[in-house]
Amino acid sequence: MRVAWAAAAALLLVASCPAVASAVPSASPLGPLTPTEQHARCARPVAAPATDIPAGHDLLDVAAAHQFSRGEGVTVAVIDTGVTPHPRLPGLVAGGDYVSGGDGLSDCDVHGTLVAGIIAARNGPDDGFVGVAPAARIVSIRQSSGAFRAKTSRTANAAEATVGVGYGPLATLAKAIVRAVDLGADVVNISETACLPPSDALGDDSVGQALQYALAKDVVVVAAAGNLAEATSCREQNPDPVTDIKTVATPARFAPLVVTVGAAQASDGTAASFSLRGPWVSVGAPGTDVVSIAPAVGGPRPVYALAGADGANPLAGTSYAAAYVAGTVALVRSRFPELSAAEVIARIVSTAHGGGHDGALGAGVVDPVAALTAHLPPRPDPAVGHAVDAPSPPDRAPGGSGRILITATLAVIVLAVSWRFARAAVPVATRTSTSPRRW
Numbered sequence: 001m002r003v004a005w006a007a008a009a010a011l012l013l014v015a016s017c018p019a020v021a022s023a024v025p026s027a028s029p030l031g032p033l034t035p036t037e038q039h040a041r042c043a044r045p046v047a048a049p050a051t052d053i054p055a056g057h058d059l060l061d062v063a064a065a066h067q068f069s070r071g072e073g074v075t076v077a078v079i080d081t082g083v084t085p086h087p088r089l090p091g092l093v094a095g096g097d098y099v100s101g102g103d104g105l106s107d108c109d110v111h112g113t114l115v116a117g118i119i120a121a122r123n124g125p126d127d128g129f130v131g132v133a134p135a136a137r138i139v140s141i142r143q144s145s146g147a148f149r150a151k152t153s154r155t156a157n158a159a160e161a162t163v164g165v166g167y168g169p170l171a172t173l174a175k176a177i178v179r180a181v182d183l184g185a186d187v188v189n190i191s192e193t194a195c196l197p198p199s200d201a202l203g204d205d206s207v208g209q210a211l212q213y214a215l216a217k218d219v220v221v222v223a224a225a226g227n228l229a230e231a232t233s234c235r236e237q238n239p240d241p242v243t244d245i246k247t248v249a250t251p252a253r254f255a256p257l258v259v260t261v262g263a264a265q266a267s268d269g270t271a272a273s274f275s276l277r278g279p280w281v282s283v284g285a286p287g288t289d290v291v292s293i294a295p296a297v298g299g300p301r302p303v304y305a306l307a308g309a310d311g312a313n314p315l316a317g318t319s320y321a322a323a324y325v326a327g328t329v330a331l332v333r334s335r336f337p338e339l340s341a342a343e344v345i346a347r348i349v350s351t352a353h354g355g356g357h358d359g360a361l362g363a364g365v366v367d368p369v370a371a372l373t374a375h376l377p378p379r380p381d382p383a384v385g386h387a388v389d390a391p392s393p394p395d396r397a398p399g400g401s402g403r404i405l406i407t408a409t410l411a412v413i414v415l416a417v418s419w420r421f422a423r424a425a426v427p428v429a430t431r432t433s434t435s436p437r438r439w
Contacts, residue, residue: 024178079188107294146166
């Protein structure tokens with residue numbers, strides 16, 4: 001049944017991925033589409049009271065994974081709300097700012113810093129927290145912010161749909177993806193989501209074009225599935241991942257051009273109720289009981305919440321689940337530098353476990369140790385397993401190269417998913433309220 005569901009979902013993906021024109025969006029100019037202003041106070045992180053290893057790290061056995069890889073030599077671009085410099089993020093690179101006139105190293109929302117910490121924070125002297133790929137390098141590109149807005153209203157149209165709450169047009173998300181690739185990223189993390197009913201046009205063709213460009217350049221892009229929340233555009237759950245779609249999320253829906261990540265409970269790996277389901281969900285990762293780093297009272301201690309009107313709001317969401325997967329991808333790319341982006345994705349998906357057919361966690365929760373140690377079948381034929389050339393000039397029929405690229409990569413990933421469900425378990429070396437703050 002699981003193999004059949006994976007095949008059905010894959011067919012739906014082929015049908016639903018938009019046919020986009022072949023032109024690659026320009027990463028220039030930096031800055032917002034129109035002048036912006038800050039209209040809300042910056043978020044305030046709350047230091048964690050305990051210094052134990054986070055539950056999500058235990059679930060994935062991150063410590064065991066570090067016996068095989070720590071992400072050396074890998075660059076991860078974080079397209080988010082910016083990343084504030086932190087002593088546990090040495091070597092942080094300014095990648096640019098599409099929200100205001102900065103360089104990408106300002107994070108009023110704290111969100112991007114939290115995401116970057118899960119991916120690549122170094123060990124601390126007095127606590128059990130460390131990033132999934134602590135030797136990886138982070139490039140920060142600021143693309144959105146809940147604390148900013150456009151100074152003047154423009155005529156609303158689909159092309160100006162935004163991710164999250166606040167400022168973050170899809171047009172600049174596409175620019176940011178291209179910029180991340182051009183800056184040399186091996187992995188791109190996008191913990192951002194825009195949602196609309198399936199009857200509405202998302203206006204995300206430029207995002208699809210940018211994602212095609214990324215895969216053609218051998219870059220793995222990881223995206224959050226999205227969270228159900230009344231304060232955002234993702235308000236209604238999808239009852240069935242194939243036959244009953246109420247909410248479409250982007251860039252999540254572009255799987256397999258992206259690895260789309262749903263949130264699992266850090267305690268037991270079951271699907272979190274707030275995680276948006278869909279046929280595009282590739283895998284799951286911990287999205288509750290989140291701990292990371294951010295500048296906070298008390299120095300460079302880990303944080304577990306953001307301050308709210310009624311107290312501390314614990315961190316939770318698919319944003320952080322995506323960060324766990326981006327870190328895992330960095331580990332795999334470091335250990336197996338010869339693998340293409342499509343082959344890395346296949347390895348991540350095929351070694352995940354615990355998936356079902358409700359579209360919540362895709363093939364299941366990622367297993368970093370298995371992804372780093374499993375003996376998988378021979379790699380696919382290069383004609384199938386590698387991304388096609390970069391998008392062609394506009395005189396080619398629109399959508400042609402996009403369909404080829406989607407189908408080629410999908411073939412690798414679907415075969416891997418089907419094989420993963422059929423094989424035996426792989427042995428590994430060791431085995432905005434008082435509710436949680438979700439992004």
